[in-house]
């Protein structure tokens with residue numbers, strides 16, 4: 001990939017999905033795209049760029065975005081967030097809305113940039129457990145990502161057994177099914193938990209992010225770190241518009257709203273509340 005080609009790709013990727021592509025990522029980008037070029041039988045990055053930006057480029061764009069996104073995730077990643085949700089936010093929610101009003105007012109949570117599903121399924125475990133202890137409490141989980149590849153895996157909900165090490169034993173017994181074939185070291189999320197999560201493809205760069213009902217909490221963790229600051233601020237502003245007043249925004253451990261002009265106040269590190 002020539003330097004000029006890299007600049008064109010870098011600008012194009014940032015405009016399509018927000019992900020910044022500094023010079024230090026050139027080798028990684030080349031390696032990831034090379035695989036796609038081989039699949040298509042295309043032998044130059046220049047030709048592939050023409051294809052992407054040509055008349056039928058939109059279909060190819062989906063594949064390119066699958067290739068350039070970084071999807072690292074885990075069950076119970078940053079566990080203090082789930083403790084805070086369970087010990088502080090949910091009791092407060094019940095106090096505000098009263099027990100037994102769940103059908104009219106379920107707790108609405110959005111996992112934005114959900115990758116292969118570990119984050120929304122962790123939420124589903126925590127919220128299901130809470131619902132069992134608090135009859136009348138209802139919830140709904142929306143999980144979105146730009147990558148169709150990770151969304152397919154999330155819906156399938158099959159994981160290598162060593163990927164679920166972070167799930168507490170009691171929850172493992174309840175919510176993970178071992179493969180009947182002992183040679184396969186894999187588990188699958190039980191159907192009752194799978195049905196608690198609605199997966200959808202959504203590009204967070206799209207202007208028209210709307211919600212019929214505002215969310216009580218948005219988890220957008222380890223996603224904006226890949227965006228430049230102007231895009232981060234614009235996106236967080238859009239989250240504020242679909243978050244209820246006093247609703248919660250969870251960011252990843254190395255993401256911050258510092259220096260942004262947003263109607264958010266910091267509660268604990270990486271957890272913020274929308275101003276009322």
Ligand SMILES: C[S@@+](CC[C@H](N)C(=O)[O-])C[C@H]1O[C@@H](n2cnc3c(N)ncnc32)[C@H](O)[C@@H]1O
Nearest residue numbers: 017069071072073113115146147203204221222
């Ligand atoms: C590193 S993963 C984080 C997964 C999970 N939130 C966590 O913290 O474990 C980042 C995810 O953001 C998604 N992503 C990147 N840019 C996006 C965009 N413009 N719109 C939607 N999702 C995006 C990627 O596809 C990837 O799956």
